[in-house]
Amino acid sequence: xxxxxxxxxxxxxxxxxxxxxxxxxxxxxxxxxxxxxxxxxxxxxxxxxxxxxxxxxxxxxxxxxxxxxxxxxxxxxxxxxxxxxxxxxxxxxxxxxxxxxxxxxxxxxxxxxxxxxxxxxxxxxxxxxxxxxxxxxxxxxxxxxxxxxxxxxxxxxxxxxxxxxxxxxxxxxxxxxxxxxxxxxxxxxxxxxxxxxxxxxxxxxxxxxxxxxxxxxxxxxxxxxxxxxxxxxxxxxxxxxxxxxxxxxxxxxxxxxxxxxxxxxxxxxxxxxxxxxxxxxxxxxxxxxxxxxxxxxxxxxxxxxxxxxxxxxxxxxxxxxxxxxxxxxxxxxxxxxxxxxxxxxxxxxxxxxxxxxxxxxxxxxxxxxxxxxxxxxxxxxxxxxxxxxxxxxxxxxxxxxxxxxxxxxxxxxxxxxxxxxxxxxxxxxxxxxxxxxxxxxxxxxxxxxxxxxxxxxxxxxxxxxxxxxxxxxxxxxxxxxxxxxxxxxxxxxxxxxxxxxxxxxxxxxxxxxxxxxxxxxxxxxxxxxxxxxxxxxxxxxxxxxxxxxxxxxxxxxxxxxxxxxxxxxxxxxxxxxxxxxxxxxxxxxxxxxxxx
Ligand code: UTP
Ligand code: MG
Numbered sequence: 055x056x057x058x059x060x061x062x063x064x065x066x067x068x069x070x071x072x073x074x075x076x077x078x079x080x081x082x083x084x085x086x087x088x089x090x091x092x093x094x095x096x097x098x099x100x101x102x103x104x105x106x107x108x109x110x111x112x113x114x115x116x117x118x119x120x121x122x123x124x125x126x127x128x129x130x131x132x133x134x135x136x137x138x139x140x141x142x143x144x145x146x147x148x149x150x151x152x153x154x155x156x157x158x159x160x161x162x163x164x165x166x167x168x169x170x171x172x173x174x175x176x177x178x179x180x181x182x183x184x185x186x187x188x189x190x191x192x193x194x195x196x197x198x199x200x201x202x203x204x205x206x207x208x209x210x211x212x213x214x215x216x217x218x219x220x221x222x223x224x225x226x227x228x229x230x231x232x233x234x235x236x237x238x239x240x241x242x243x244x245x246x247x248x249x250x251x252x253x254x255x256x257x258x259x260x261x262x263x264x265x266x267x268x269x270x271x272x273x274x275x276x277x278x279x280x281x282x283x284x285x286x287x288x289x290x291x292x293x294x295x296x297x298x299x300x301x302x303x304x305x306x307x308x309x310x311x312x313x314x315x316x317x318x319x320x321x322x323x324x325x326x327x328x329x330x331x332x333x334x335x336x337x338x339x340x341x342x343x344x345x346x347x348x349x350x351x352x353x354x355x356x357x358x359x360x361x362x363x364x365x366x367x368x369x370x371x372x373x374x375x376x377x378x379x380x381x382x383x384x385x386x387x388x389x390x391x392x393x394x395x396x397x398x399x400x401x402x403x404x405x406x407x408x409x410x411x412x413x414x415x416x417x418x419x420x421x422x423x424x425x426x427x428x429x430x431x432x433x434x435x436x437x438x439x440x441x442x443x444x445x446x447x448x449x450x451x452x453x454x455x456x457x458x459x460x461x462x463x464x465x466x467x468x469x470x471x472x473x474x475x476x477x478x479x480x481x482x483x484x485x486x487x488x489x490x491x492x493x494x495x496x497x498x499x500x501x502x503x504x505x506x507x508x509x510x511x512x513x514x515x516x517x518x519x520x521x522x523x524x525x526x527x528x529x530x531x532x533x534x535x536x537x538x539x540x541x542x543x544x545x546x547x548x549x550x551x552x553x554x555x556x557x558x559x560x561x562x563x564x565x566x567x568x569x570x571x572x573x574x575x576x577x578x579x580x581x582x583x584x585x586x587x588x589x590x591x592x593x594x595x596x597x598x599x600x601x602x603x604x605x606x607x608x609x610x611x612x613x614x615x616x617x618x619x620x621x622x623x624x625x626x627x628x629x630x631x632x633x634x635x636x637x638x639x640x641x642x643x644x645x646x647x648x649x650x
Pocket of ligand 1: 439440441444447486
């Protein structure tokens with residue numbers, strides 16, 4: 055969490071040419087829209103600047119000469135300019151928003167694709183929230199930059215340029231006087247920007263604190279309530295909430311100062327125009343129309359300046375977001391596929407581990423020199439204390455992780471020579487923790503694979519004995535699964551995952567039996583289900599249930615990452631080694647219960 059915060063708070067430059075160049079590659083497919091947006095920007099920025107010019111003409115030429123027709127004509131032109139401005143503004147807003155959405159859509163797809171390819175090692179070291187934030191918040195801030203940020207910056211800059219062009223065109227000396235205020239304005243804006251940036255970072259930090267505190271407490275509400283911790287927790291919450299409030303108030307303060315300062319500068323400019331311009335009018339060096347046009351220009355001038363300082367933040371955030379997104383996209387923690395993968399036409403299901411060494415963290419081996427083989431159709435059981443390396447053995451067979459030394463072969467071919475997709479197609483897995491997706495029972499069994507028909511789903515469920523409870527649900531196979539299956543019992547969830555494994559009818563079946571206890575009836579159901587699952591396939595079972603172990607062709611006994619013993623139940627018992635002791639401790643009682 056702390057690291058995530060640090061990462062999420064990086065606010066660097068508002069413009070980084072390297073990042074910008076990379077961002078532009080996303081804009082490339084929409085070049086047409088960019089060109090259109092720029093042209094429309096130039097127009098939309100110039101149109102308001104035309105109005106004071108028109109009013110000057112109205113005053114100096116038509117009103118001064120009492121020309122009604124001319125006055126009517128100029129009014130019509132003003133109206134036309136206004137309508138044109140509204141129309142162009144509409145297209146500009148629509149197309150820049152449209153382009154922004156297209157770009158961030160592409161980006162989201164790209165990030166999602168990339169995340170799917172990442173190896174489990176990435177997910178081991180990265181908090182979930184961080185990956186999620188890349189697709190949501192970070193992409194959103196890019197959207198803001200693409201759709202309004204950049205466009206707005208362009209039009210603001212153009213508005214300022216146009217205003218000066220027109221002012222200098224009308225009276226260059228008065229334009230210079232107005233320009234005098236510029237340095238002060240730029241200075242004030244810079245100070246404001248810096249302060250706002252600092253306080254903004256503070257606000258984000260405290261908001262993150264508030265969020266994570268709230269999240270933890272909603273999740274752990276039962277613990278809070280049972281230990282009557284409400285009052286203490288409320289005090290802690292109030293403190294965090296107070297810090298957040300203080301940070302917010304501080305950031306509001308700078309806004310409250312900045313805007314009056316801008317007002318003040320604009321009043322000074324107003325005064326300068328009256329003093330200098332008015333003097334020139336008296337001396338007949340300047341017409342009244344020009345003076346009034348200048349008032350209008352200076353009025354127009356402040357909005358884009360203020361906007362620009364706000365857009366600076368948008369740009370800055372977008373740059374920081376892009377940096378984080380690109381960091382994720384550049385993370386190549388992949389499990390590589392072979393360049394010329396071998397295709398297996400038909401899989402027999404013969405597996406061999408040869409002197410396999412494996413570590414999650416470099417140097418810390420959790421599997422040491424493990425060798426064994428499984429003949430097609432055999433069932434082997436893996437037993438061992440918690441942390442012995444059982445789950446790790448199957449993690450490397452499915453290539454969730456790659457091994458350091460040695461080799462694993464399927465039908466005599468190194469699994470690194472096969473395509474991951476193919477390899478995993480041959481294997482079904484039932485894991486220790488059952489994971490159900492939101493959807494319904496059916497989609498949780500076929501995982502959205504339409505090749506698995508309804509009939510096959512029901513048959514799989516019947517075979518493993520899940521059909522019984524499913525058909526009692528109000529909507530049967532269409533019953534909604536919510537919150538990772540919170541409305542189902544642990545045993546029911548397991549049966550669903552068995553049905554899932556069976557529906558895919560794999561050559562190789564891997565079962566990481568859950569240790570969690572279920573009621574006796576479900577236990578029997580599960581045992582029967584397992585026996586049915588094992589028939590006719592190569593199976594590896596991390597076994598906690600006695601029946602599974604006794605029926606296995608071979609039992610592997612893992613101990614601290616090493617394969618210590620191997621043989622059938624009877625052979626291993628006779629050996630009086632680790633298995634014998636484990637059996638005495640762990641399985642003896644089960645047998646008593648079962649035989650009763
Ligand atoms: P395993 O996960 O292979 O143990 O971890 P196990 O035999 O299946 O244990 P139970 O019965 O399910 O509890 C083997 C070793 O690998 C480390 C663990 O700390 C353990 O010491 N490990 C596991 C990691 O370092 N990283 C992981 O992601 C998983
Ligand atoms: Mg395990």
